Amino acid sequence: MSRLTNDNILKTGLLITTSISALCVVLIFLFLFFSSLPILKEFQINDFIFGESWHPSENEFYILPMIVGSLYIMTLAMLISVPLGILTAIHNQFYSPKWFNSSFSRIVEILSGIPSVIYGFWGLVVIVPLLAQFQAPGTSLLAGAIVLTFIITPTIVLVANNAFKEVNPLYIQNAIALGLSRTNIIKNIILPQAKNNLITGIVLQSGRAIGETLAVLMVCGNVVQIPGNLFEPVRTLTSNIALEMAYAMDTHRSALFLSGMVLMVIVLLLIILTEHFSPLKTKS
């Protein structure tokens, strides 16, 4: 009897906490929407997409370059860090000796725990001057992508490691018994089996990449423009909010909330994408 009531208490308690977190997301969305209403009323979508420049004090709110900037930086960082992370994890799981493997895992865990602002500062004093030797001023799309790569690669390694561990060991044992080569096992058994887990982890990481603010703000140059090449400065949606929020008022403030909402929508789309590849769904 008492066990039953205990169970009920736990059940209602968990229901309350779960609904609070779910409600938070809804409230954030509502808040962002209502805060960006003034600018949506005053300006057309055209102004944001086909505008001329971002000068809030002169009533110009051209948001598109920042959406493009955010997507560019995220994609570029993912293009470098995903192969790097997966290959590292493959080496880690199937090729490296055990003693190396365990110490290496610790190092990766530590790397993934370093606050991103430290990577940003390092990028500002090391990567930016280095890139400036090729093409001034160094603060650029590429610098942002490099710093972001350093921030997310450790987590991608961890995600990939876990995905490989999830693969049913029976398959591997059978494959070994059949005399398949190691390359063959990895290519034809491990990778297809781990695919869904890998994709889910990677998409979630890209959400983190697009949300990264301070490190990107420090090394990207923050000029509002659609970059023509890797060495040109860009401003991301997150940097835009961080740079201007302290001093923004009225429509300007509202425009920053709009940047926030666009960002939230992008992250939401990414999460829907994850859902599509989710292992839970494929299993059922």
Next chain:
Amino acid sequence: MKSCFFYMSISMLLISACTTEQSSIESNNVKSNLTGKLIITGSSTIAPLVLELARKFEIKHPESRIDVQTGGSSRGIADVKNKVADIGMVSRELLDKEIKTFTGHLLARDGISIIVNNTNPTHELENQQIIDIYTGKITNWHSLTGKDAEITVIHKAEGRSTLDVFLQYFKIKNKQIKPDIIIGDNEQGIKLVAKNPDAIAYVSIGTAEYDIKQGVTIKTLPLNQIEANTHTLAKGQFPLNRELNFVTLGPLNQLANHFIQFAVSTEANSTISEFGFVPIN
């Protein structure tokens, strides 16, 4: 051993609790005459500073409440005129007609200086040259110093007070500026210039001076032959500066008077410097 430490820390806590209670009673007894609410509105440049000063003032006078709102210098003036606010914050020199109606109280000065890397051979740039650099008419140091290198133009993000002062002084519009890098705060600009021999930026004088003393590899450039430092700024000689004023109308009530006295006293100087402004006294 562990429990001994535990008791010690408990007793310490008790003692400290008693003492704070006592001191707050004392301060209540001494300063209980300052009660009521003060409303301050105006410039968003000054507001963060005044908010911090108000916090310190409220600790000293627990019975007082100070409400700080922003909305621009003109709102500060309008609110004082309509008696909606007790004190207005105005981040510029008062106009002649304003001086006739209102009383101004100079709180601090906000000044900015042009900085370059200290390996840069430039000793001074003329105003027109600075305008040309920022509007993209001069893009190479060659015509200025003889060195063939692209100029890295560092500019501030929209809404920063240093940006407003800069644009106003050189009479250019934000749209005309062709920046290579846009930064948020002064420190970021200083770090970039310290690492980049071809960069130029403008930052708050207080911050630049502090960093140069710490050995950061930048230098400030004089403007109209006047050195950029906190001394010339405090005297009002350095041209690229603006006043940060309080304005009031008619006789002050006791709370407003005390707060203004506190804000312009030497006691407030460290707080003013923290915000990158230069105190008057």
